[in-house]
Amino acid sequence: MTDEADLTALLRRRIALEGPITVAAFMAEALGHPRFGYYMRQDPLGRSGDFITAPEISQMFGELVGLWCANMWQAMGSPSRVRLVELGPGRGTLMADALRATRRVPGFHAAVELHLVETSPALRERQRSTLSGEDLPPRHWHGSFADVPDGPMVLVANEFFDALPVHQLQRGDRHWHERLVDFADGKFRLVVSPHPSPLAALLGPRFADAPAGSIAEVCPAALSLAGSIAARLVEGDGAALIVDYGPSRSGPGETLQALRHHAAHEVLADPGAADLTAHVDFEALARAAVQAGAAAHGPVPQGVFLARLGIEARMQVLLRGATEAQRQAVVSGGRRLIEPAQMGTLFKALALTHPDLPVPEGFAA
Numbered sequence: 575m576t577d578e579a580d581l582t583a584l585l586r587r588r589i590a591l592e593g594p595i596t597v598a599a600f601m602a603e604a605l606g607h608p609r610f611g612y613y614m615r616q617d618p619l620g621r622s623g624d625f626i627t628a629p630e631i632s633q634m635f636g637e638l639v640g641l642w643c644a645n646m647w648q649a650m651g652s653p654s655r656v657r658l659v660e661l662g663p664g665r666g667t668l669m670a671d672a673l674r675a676t677r678r679v680p681g682f683h684a685a686v687e688l689h690l691v692e693t694s695p696a697l698r699e700r701q702r703s704t705l706s707g708e709d710l711p712p713r714h715w716h717g718s719f720a721d722v723p724d725g726p727m728v729l730v731a732n733e734f735f736d737a738l739p740v741h742q743l744q745r746g747d748r749h750w751h752e753r754l755v756d757f758a759d760g761k762f763r764l765v766v767s768p769h770p771s772p773l774a775a776l777l778g779p780r781f782a783d784a785p786a787g788s789i790a791e792v793c794p795a796a797l798s799l800a801g802s803i804a805a806r807l808v809e810g811d812g813a814a815l816i817v818d819y820g821p822s823r824s825g826p827g828e829t830l831q832a833l834r835h836h837a838a839h840e841v842l843a844d845p846g847a848a849d850l851t852a853h854v855d856f857e858a859l860a861r862a863a864v865q866a867g868a869a870a871h872g873p874v875p876q877g878v879f880l881a882r883l884g885i886e887a888r889m890q891v892l893l894r895g896a897t898e899a900q901r902q903a904v905v906s907g908g909r910r911l912i913e914p915a916q917m918g919t920l921f922k923a924l925a926l927t928h929p930d931l932p933v934p935e936g937f938a939a
């Protein structure tokens with residue numbers, strides 16, 4: 575029994591018993607602890623929350639992604655049953671916009687079964703209310719992708735992979751050593767393991783010449799998830815769209831960051847109180863998917879991807895008959911999604927598909 579009632583106390587105790595823990599273990603607890611984890615506590619999204627995401631910025635994002643999904647379903651030969659899967663649906667906004675935009679795609683809604691993968695009880699509630707309505711396809715919630723049934727699927731994940739726990743390695747004179755989180759002098763602090771880390775085997779070729787002192791982040795959870803998504807696509811047919819932030823190519827660098835109320839926060843201070851994310855290594859995800867037999871397309875910058883999907887035309891449609899205030903919201907939302915200085919370049923889209931499917935919309939130059 576313990577009467578310690580916050581995550582700092584629990585992690586301190588764990589470190590006292592086991593010794594320093596990995597950055598990934600710290601991140602996993604800070605985000606996912608069933609009682610004190612950041613995502614377990616409340617809805618962190620939106621203007622009044624800690625961060626805001628593309629579907630919350632503009633309805634055009636979910637609409638275009640929805641049409642992309644319907645398009646992939648048609649490329650698959652319009653199977654009579656398809657699982658539309660979303661990982662980490664947040665408030666359910668992307669999916670609601672996607673479904674509205676695809677209502678008139680012949681046969682699509684009749685084929686769709688929704689599978690939403692969400693661990694947060696608060697956000698599940700929110701998704702249930704956003705996605706209520708008689709005319710919507712049947713909905714199912716799961717705690718993990720592994721619980722989604724097999725079969726043809728189209729999967730989307732926006733700002734999901736950045737929340738998966740990363741390990742940090744630091745280059746010594748000859749080897750990579752894992753950074754660990756210790757507790758001393760009243761706070762969490764980073765230490766470096768004296769032993770070479772076996773996780774160095776997961777680093778791609780671009781890390782080979784990194785100088786001493788370089789930091790590398792590896793996310794085994796993301797690699798194994800990309801591998802299992804790919805294996806499902808190969809077996810059951812389908813496609814996956816992963817949108818997140820990170821560079822096109824792998825490379826050394828420290829990107830783990832904490833955000834609270836839209837401002838940077840110290841990563842190790844106050845676990846559970848701030849969102850923790852790290853850049854997604856798209857090159858590593860693509861490699862894991864290709865090893866599992868899928869085809870990988872991209873990553874392409876979000877601005878380029880949305881332009882190819884026709885965001886300009888969609889914007890024109892929304893502007894017709896809009897009030898001045900609505901016009902401003904449509905235009906500023908659209909700009910925010912595509913402009914290089916905003917989300918247009920840092921965010922990327924990566925598609926994984928069954929190898930026999932054509933190059934997905936938005937990925938052909």
Ligand code: SAH
Pocket residue numbers: 606613619627628629630661662663664665668691692693694697717718731732733734737738
């Ligand atoms: N896709 C949404 C929300 C992004 S925030 C949007 O674009 O607005 C990340 C989402 O992933 C939240 O819904 C969070 O609760 C969920 N999440 C985080 N880690 C998860 C995990 N390991 N398994 C399932 N869901 C997770």
